Each structure stands twice: as structure tokens, then as C-alpha cells.
Amino acid sequence: MNSESMSPGATGDATGQDGGTALLEFREVNTHYGAVHILKDVNLSIYPGELVCLLGGNASGKTTTLKTLLGMVTPTSGEVVLDGEVVNGQPTSYRVANGVTMVPENRRLFKRLSVKENLLLGAYLRNDKAGIEEDLEYVYGLFPRVRERLAQKSGTLSGGEQQMVAIGRALMSRPKVMLMDEPSMGLAPALVQQNFELIQQINDEGMAIFMVEQNANMALSIADRGWVLQTGRVVLDDTAEALLANPEMRSAYLGES
Amino acid sequence: MTAVTAPRAVTPALLDQDWRSVGKWGGLCGLAIVLVSLIGMPVGLDSRTLVEGRLSLGYLALVWLPVVFGYVVSKRVVLEGVETPDPGLRDVVAGLCCGIVAGLGPALLILGLDNWNLRKPLVNWSPKLLELLTYDRGIGYGVAAWIITCAVLAALGSMLHVVPASVRRFVSYAVMGALLLSVLESAIVDLSEGFGLESLTDAIYAKRGGLTVTSTIILGVVIGGLSLLTKGRVKSATNRYRQMEGAERQRTSIVLFIVVAAVCVVLPMFLGTIMNELLANVGLFLLLALGLNIVVGLAGILDLGYVAFFAVGGYTTAVLTSSQSPWFHPEWHFGIVLLAVVVMAAITGLVIGAPVIRMRGDYLAIVTLGFGEIIRLLFLSDWLKPYFGGAQGITNVPPVDFGFALVKGTDPRSVFYLVLAFCALAIYVSWRLQASRLGRAWMAIREDEQVAEAMGINTVNTKLMAFVVGAILASFSGAILAAKVGSIFPNSFMILVSIIILVVVIVGGMGNIVGVLVGSVVLIGVLGGPRQPGLLQEFQSFKLLIYGALLVFMMLKRPEGLVPSARRSQELHQEEYLQDAWLKGEDHDQEEAEAQAEAVAHAPAGVEGEGDPS
Numbered sequence: 056m057n058s059e060s061m062s063p064g065a066t067g068d069a070t071g072q073d074g075g076t077a078l079l080e081f082r083e084v085n086t087h088y089g090a091v092h093i094l095k096d097v098n099l100s101i102y103p104g105e106l107v108c109l110l111g112g113n114a115s116g117k118t119t120t121l122k123t124l125l126g127m128v129t130p131t132s133g134e135v136v137l138d139g140e141v142v143n144g145q146p147t148s149y150r151v152a153n154g155v156t157m158v159p160e161n162r163r164l165f166k167r168l169s170v171k172e173n174l175l176l177g178a179y180l181r182n183d184k185a186g187i188e189e190d191l192e193y194v195y196g197l198f199p200r201v202r203e204r205l206a207q208k209s210g211t212l213s214g215g216e217q218q219m220v221a222i223g224r225a226l227m228s229r230p231k232v233m234l235m236d237e238p239s240m241g242l243a244p245a246l247v248q249q250n251f252e253l254i255q256q257i258n259d260e261g262m263a264i265f266m267v268e269q270n271a272n273m274a275l276s277i278a279d280r281g282w283v284l285q286t287g288r289v290v291l292d293d294t295a296e297a298l299l300a301n302p303e304m305r306s307a308y309l310g311e312s
Numbered sequence: 313m314t315a316v317t318a319p320r321a322v323t324p325a326l327l328d329q330d331w332r333s334v335g336k337w338g339g340l341c342g343l344a345i346v347l348v349s350l351i352g353m354p355v356g357l358d359s360r361t362l363v364e365g366r367l368s369l370g371y372l373a374l375v376w377l378p379v380v381f382g383y384v385v386s387k388r389v390v391l392e393g394v395e396t397p398d399p400g401l402r403d404v405v406a407g408l409c410c411g412i413v414a415g416l417g418p419a420l421l422i423l424g425l426d427n428w429n430l431r432k433p434l435v436n437w438s439p440k441l442l443e444l445l446t447y448d449r450g451i452g453y454g455v456a457a458w459i460i461t462c463a464v465l466a467a468l469g470s471m472l473h474v475v476p477a478s479v480r481r482f483v484s485y486a487v488m489g490a491l492l493l494s495v496l497e498s499a500i501v502d503l504s505e506g507f508g509l510e511s512l513t514d515a516i517y518a519k520r521g522g523l524t525v526t527s528t529i530i531l532g533v534v535i536g537g538l539s540l541l542t543k544g545r546v547k548s549a550t551n552r553y554r555q556m557e558g559a560e561r562q563r564t565s566i567v568l569f570i571v572v573a574a575v576c577v578v579l580p581m582f583l584g585t586i587m588n589e590l591l592a593n594v595g596l597f598l599l600l601a602l603g604l605n606i607v608v609g610l611a612g613i614l615d616l617g618y619v620a621f622f623a624v625g626g627y628t629t630a631v632l633t634s635s636q637s638p639w640f641h642p643e644w645h646f647g648i649v650l651l652a653v654v655v656m657a658a659i660t661g662l663v664i665g666a667p668v669i670r671m672r673g674d675y676l677a678i679v680t681l682g683f684g685e686i687i688r689l690l691f692l693s694d695w696l697k698p699y700f701g702g703a704q705g706i707t708n709v710p711p712v713d714f715g716f717a718l719v720k721g722t723d724p725r726s727v728f729y730l731v732l733a734f735c736a737l738a739i740y741v742s743w744r745l746q747a748s749r750l751g752r753a754w755m756a757i758r759e760d761e762q763v764a765e766a767m768g769i770n771t772v773n774t775k776l777m778a779f780v781v782g783a784i785l786a787s788f789s790g791a792i793l794a795a796k797v798g799s800i801f802p803n804s805f806m807i808l809v810s811i812i813i814l815v816v817v818i819v820g821g822m823g824n825i826v827g828v829l830v831g832s833v834v835l836i837g838v839l840g841g842p843r844q845p846g847l848l849q850e851f852q853s854f855k856l857l858i859y860g861a862l863l864v865f866m867m868l869k870r871p872e873g874l875v876p877s878a879r880r881s882q883e884l885h886q887e888e889y890l891q892d893a894w895l896k897g898e899d900h901d902q903e904e905a906e907a908q909a910e911a912v913a914h915a916p917a918g919v920e921g922e923g924d925p926s
Contacts, residue, residue, distance in 0.1 A: 146770070148768040151768030152768060159763055165764075166759060168755055172752055176769075179749065179768055180767075224767075
């Protein structure tokens with residue numbers, strides 16, 4: 056889906072696993088809510104096909120990071136780069152049209168709309184009927200349960216099914232990178248496992264995924280790389296294996312003393 | 313939950329009641345009777361006979377209360393898997409006791425009326441009311457009569473639970489049917505005159521109004537009998553229609569559409585002026601409600617100043633067609649004016665919409681409320697008097713000349729046909745929009761604005777679009793109003809109009825075209841609009857009270873409106889099915905059961921097993 060953007064060289068930093076151009080990048084980004092300084096000189100980069108996660112406690116700026124990536128929050132300084140292009144002033148719709156998509160926290164489906172309508176809303180910015188039809192089939196292939204529930208209102212689905220629809224909706228914009236906000240939030244433990252398998256599966260098909268999680272153990276077990284955010288600053292930036300082995304990390308986030 | 317297999321087993325003792333609930337409902341009923349008396353309904357409506365020599369509308373306004381409360385107090389919520397006693401004599405006792413408590417209300421009122429004079433604060437605290445409540449036979453008789461009447465009526469109401477379903481159906485349909493026939497007497501007489509059936513109505517109704525006793529009984533039995541014959545037929549027919557697919561459904565829809573269209577076109581020919589006037593008013597408000605339905609129902613923007621666009625449409629038409637327009641009077645033809653109306657409405661929609669559309673919920677409601685009033689006050693102001701005539705408004709708006717037909721206020725039938733055409737257009741547009749990309753975007757914004765934005769929807773522009781489409785529909789209604797009335801005044805555009813349209817949309821069912829249609833017919837047609845009388849002209853002065861009570865009732869008991877969308881009821885059905893399957897522990901559908909178990913497991917299973925730095 057995104058092989059064309061894999062030209063070698065360019066801006067890739069040392070942590071990039073394949074050395075290509077970053078799909079999505081933060082360069083020294085600062086954001087403020089009024090006088091409150093949220094993100095402080097944050098540098099991030101996501102490469103094609105990667106699964107990366109952003110870890111951090113409450114109020115560490117995880118959600119703000121996502122909102123800034125999507126263009127719902129404008130950075131006060133620094134650059135947001137999408138596929139080599141600085142998109143600081145561009146609205147959300149521009150970024151969605153150019154390959155960013157989001158699975159919101161708690162799924163947040165349009166509850167009183169049908170599953171089909173939810174999926175079609177994911178493709179809101181697209182006009183190619185044939186392509187939309189194709190992608191619907193792709194989503195049904197990924198989640199056969201979704202096809203059975205097309206006419207049902209999404210609010211009446213079970214938690215697991217809702218998660219499938221939320222991911223399906225995000226896929227419908229034919230994205231290059233998928234942002235996921237707390238995918239394990241509000242799911243039963245058994246479903247959390249299933250959910251991460253799902254994320255891995257989508258990643259295996261070549262989708263770059265940027266995931267914000269509190270469940271650090273679980274997230275790092277499937278991720279390629281991870282960052283740890285603390286009060287708006289990136290304090291750790293390493294491969295998933297290294298983070299899992301990091302003693303500091305283990306004491307602060309992995310629940311070990 | 314363990315007793316799933318053996319519910320409804322216990323029959324508790326006769327007097328083993330939930331006395332608190334009985335007392336509460338009885339007290340509420342008594343209060344309601346006193347309230348209805350004191351707002352002047354019985355006295356005001358006593359002259360209107362329903363059943364010759366037996367029942368007047370004034371008494372009906374009081375006596376329906378104990379029946380309904382008796383029914384409610386003995387109603388049991390049947391929960392799957394929870395033991396519920398079978399309905400029996402015990403429930404009738406509950407109803408009886410509730411009625412006795414309720415009867416204390418009017419009884420105390422009689423004593424009060426007899427002993428004190430509170431006429432100053434309470435206008436209807438009159439000897440006339442006392443006379444009416446005591447049946448003019450002394451205080452003691454009145455007190456006893458009310459307690460006994462309420463007790464008996466409430467017991468009858470509660471008995472509806474005990475009798476078999478077919479008897480319940482027969483009785484309720486017979487009573488409701490007979491009452492409806494007598495309450496709607498004037499409309500029915502008008503209708504039968506149109507069809508040349510005066511002899512029939514002469515036979516049914518007494519000379520001085522109201523059904524005769526014999527005809528009441530006969531009609532009641534006939535209607536009750538018919539209700540038994542048609543039992544379940546309507547439901548199965550609608551279900552069959554819903555399950556149809558593809559070409560068959562399309563064919564049926566077309567046939568249904570032709571039938572409805574034929575009725576709409578043919579019926580007015582047989583109706584008199586008053587009924588046609590009424591239909592025209594229903595149409596005008598339906599057009600407004602359809603527009604507001606797009607704004608509130610689809611896009612979820614609570615616009616309380618919707619009347620502004622109605623006014624803009626009316627004034628634009630008046631200025632451009634009337635010879636008496638004080639400033640600019642090109643006297644254009646209505647057809648050309650409509651284009652100007654669309655432009656003006658769109659501009660006003662953008663001007664009002666642009667600043668308010670970024671606000672959320674309550675703030676938006678308040679600000680639109682303000683704008684609605686501002687527009688009216690501008691038209692009323694001395695400042696703009698040289699342009700819009702101030703309080704005198706603009707008169708001499710000419711009738712609409714289509715060449716083959718003339719639409720003027722004195723011929724309400726022609727107005728109705730014009731309105732009908734516009735309503736058909738509005739219904740078509742709303743229907744197409746609902747299934748369109750734009751409609752989906754509106755609904756997405758209504759459901760979750762932030763996520764809608766994350767999907768790439770430009771929420772500001774999309775909401776403005778809804779505002780403008782709504783404004784254009786409202787302005788059409790205003791244009792027709794101007795041509796119908798022949799003049800336009802600022803006080804036709806009071807805030808009340810906005811509120812009544814909103815009530816129509818809410819009561820009918822938000823976001824649902826059929827619901828809005830039913831809402832307009834029921835509210836505007838039966839009760840009447842802000843200034844327009846409805847079928848129940850007697851209730852003219854109590855209209856707003858009824859609107860308010862209805863709104864409160866709907867919000868509490870049926871927030872989805874009178875006509876919930878087909879989809880919604882289907883899903884409710886599905887949910888029930890799943891729940892039943894799960895409760896009964898049926899494992900043949902493992903996945904469904906799992907889904908349910910999972911839904912139940914949600915709450916406690918929130919965040920678990922990860923370290924949150926603290």
C-alpha cells in the first residue's frame with residue numbers, strides 16, 4: 056500500500072528500522088493549551104510498515120500528540136511532517152486525505168448509525184465508488200463478523216465487534232498510517248489480547264501503526280519501537296526489546312519494583 | 313435469575329400492596345383533577361356535549377384521569393426471570409384504593425370552594441365550578457359522588473390488566489372510538505357534508521350536539537368489534553412490508569405512494585372551507601417542521617430561533633409582490649420571488665449561522681433564541697419602518713396567479729394544494745439527503761462531532777449547510793403564508809412559533825420524516841398552531857398547557873417520538889432476542905451469548921494489569 060514512499064536516504068534518524076523516509080514526523084514540536092505548555096520539543100518519526108507505541112502516564116501529553124498529528128491542535132512551534140511535506144497549517148481533512156487515520160479512544164463509533172454508515176463515514180473524503188466498494192470487501196474479509204452486522208446500529212454491538220468496526224472505519228480512508236488511541240481501554244481482558252492480535256495482523260499487512268497505550272507490557276510485546284513521554288517530554292526512545300529490558304522502564308511502567 | 317423457568321408463580325394476598333406507590337399515584341391523580349378544575353377546563357368546556365344528557369367535554373377532562381391512573385398504578389413491569397404475580401383481584405384493589413385517594417382531591421376542592429373565597433388569586437375559583445363539581449345537589453352529595461366515581465373509574469382502569477387481551481382491546485377501542493367520534497363532531501359533520509352523507513350524521517348526532525345514547529352504544533360496539541377483527545393485521549402488514557426486498561418493496565412503495573398522493577389530492581375536494589384551512593395550516597407547519605428536522609434531527613443543531621427564516625421568507629415575498637410595500641415594490645410574480653426568497657434565506661442562514669455554528673449545545677440554543685427575536689424586533693422597529701412597515705406590516709400581498717389556478721387565502725383549498733407541492737418537494741429532499749454523503753456527515757456530527765472531524769469532515773461548513781437547507785424550507789413556508797394571509801406582520805413570528813415547531817419535531821420523532829408528518833398532523837391538525845385553531849377548537853385556551861404536558865410526557869416515556877424509525881424498533885427487537893437467549897442460557901448460538909457476556913463483563917474489566925505511574 057505504501058511501497059512507493061520507501062525511497063532510501065533522506066531524513067531518517069538512527070532509530071528508523073528501514074532507513075526510508077518517515078511517513079509521519081514531529082520536529083521539535085511544542086504545543087500549548089492557553090498558557091499551559093503540553094508538548095516540549097518532541098521529536099517523533101514513524102516509518103512505513105512500522106508498529107510503534109507511545110507510552111506514558113496520565114497527563115503526559117499522549118492524546119495531545121495524536122491531536123497534533125491529526126491537526127486538531129496546532130503546534131506553537133516545530134514542524135509536523137506528513138510524507139515529506141510540512142502540514143502544520145493544513146486542516147484535519149487534508150491530513151486524512153493524505154493518509155492519516157485514527158481509531159479513537161473507547162472506539163467512539165457513531166452509535167445510532169448503522170455499521171455500514173460508520174464504515175462509509177470512514178471513506179467520507181473519497182469519491183471513487185469502485186475503490187470504496189473494494190475496501191469494504193477488504194474490511195469484511197478482515198472481519199467477517201462485521202458483514203453480518205451491517206444494518207445494525209453500531210451502539211448495539213458488543214465491545215469486540217465495536218473495536219472491529221472502529222478499525223474498519225479507520226481503514227476505509229485507505230490510510231498510510233493508523234493512529235490508535237488506547238486500543239485496550241474499556242475492553243475485557245480476554246478481548247485485549249484478541250485486540251492486540253488484530254492490530255498485529257493489520258500491521259503485518261503493511262500498515263504503519265502509531266499506538267498510544269497505557270498497557271505498556273502488552274503494547275511493547277507487539278511493537279517495533281517505543282517512546283516514553285513524561286510531562287510532555289520524550290524521556291525514552293528505543294526499540295521495544297530494549298525498552299522491555301530497561302530497568303528504569305520496568306520500575307516506572309511495567310509494574311515491577 | 314435462577315427462577316427463569318418458573319416465573320409468575322406467586323399470588324400474594326389481596327391487601328399485600330405496595331401502598332406507597334398506590335398512595336403516590338392516587339395523590340398525583342387527585343392533584344391533577346384539582347389542577348384541571350382550577351385552570352377552568354370543566355367550566356369552560358361544559359357547554360360542549362359529548363353524549364347527549366350524559367357527558368360533557370368538561371366532565372371528560374376530569375374523569376379520564378382516574379381511569380388512566382388506575383391503569384398505571386396496577387401495571388406491573390414484567391422482567392424476564394423475575395417472579396411477577398399474575399394480574400388478579402389484587403390489582404383491582406390497588407386501583408380502587410388509588411381511586412379513593414384520588415377522589416379526596418376533588419372532595420377537598422369542593423369543601424374549599426364552599427368555605428373560602430380564593431377568587432382573587434385563582435380566577436376559576438367560582439360558584440360555577442362548585443355547582444358543576446357537586447352536580448348541583450349539595451356538598452355532601454358532591455364529596456361522596458367524587459370519591460365513589462374516582463374509585464370506580466380507577467378500579468375499571470386497573471381491571472383492564474385483569475381481563476383477557478381481547479376484552480381489553482374491545483373495551484378500549486370502543487370507548488376511545490366513541491369518544492373520538494363525539495369530540496371530533498364538527499370535523500366529521502363537515503366531512504360527511506362533502507360526501508353528501510348528512511342523513512348519516514343527523515342520525516348519529518343529537519340536534520344540540522353530541523352523540524345520542526343509542527348511537528354511542530351502537531358505535532362503541534361496532535368499533536370494538538372491528539378492532540377485534542383487525543387485531544394483529546396492521547402489525548403483520550407493516551412487518552411484511554419491512555421484510556420485503558428489492559423490486560417487490562419498490563413496487564409496494566410506489567403503490568403506497570400513489571394511494572397517499574391520491575388521498576391528498578382528492579380529499580380536499582370534498583372538504584369545506586374550515587377543514588381545508590386546517591389542512592393548509594398543517595401543511596405550512598409540516599414544511600417548517602421538515603426544515604427544522606434537518607437542522608435538529610439530522611445535524612443535531614438545537615436551533616431555537618428557527619422562526620427567523622419563516623419571517624424572512626414572508627417579508628421577502630411581501631416586499632417583492634405587494635403594491636403597498638413602503639419602500640420597494642416591484643410587484644414581481646410569485647415564481648420569480650421564490651428565487652429571491654431562496655437567496656435571502658440562504659444569506660440570512662449564513663449570517664446567523666456563521667457566528668453561532670462554532671458554539672456547542674446549550675450556548676448555541678440560547679444564541680439562536682436571541683437571533684430569532686432580533687429578526688422579529690428588526691421588522692417591528694421604527695428604524696426599519698420605512699422599509700418593512702413596522703407594526704403595521706405589509707398589506708395587499710396579492711394572491712398567487714399560476715395562470716391555470718389562483719391561490720388565495722379566501723380559497724384555502726388552493727393554498728393547501730400549493731403547500732402540498734412544497735411539502736412533497738421537502739419530503740423528497742429530506743429523504744434523499746438522509747441517505748446521502750452529506751446526510752451521513754450531518755448524522756456523524758450529531759453523534760460525535762470530534763470523531764466526525766477526525767474522519768475528515770469539515771464540521772463548520774457541513775453544519776452551516778444544514779442551517780441553510782433548513783432556512784430555505786422555512787422561508788418557503790413563510791412565502792406561502794404571506795400569499796395566503798395577504799399581509800405580513802411582525803407578531804406572526806413570535807418565539808412561540810419556534811418552540812411549537814420544535815415540539816412537533818420532538819413529539820413526532822427527531823430525524824424521522826414519517827414522525828414529523830405524524831407530529832404535524834396530530835399537534836397542528838388536532839390541537840392547533842400558535843394562532844391557528846385545530847380540530848379541538850374548544851381547547852384553544854389550554855393549547856400551550858397541553859403542548860407542555862405532552863412534551864414532558866414524551867421526554868420521560870418515549871424520547872424516540874411517536875414514530876420511532878423502523879430500524880430502531882428492529883434493533884430493539886434484536887436486543888430483546890439476544891437478551892432472552894442469554895438469560896435462558898441457550899448455547900446453540902455461542903457467539904451471541906459470548907457477545908452478551910462480554911457486554912456484561914465490560915464494567916468491571918476496565919483497565920487491568922498494567923502499571924500506571926503514580
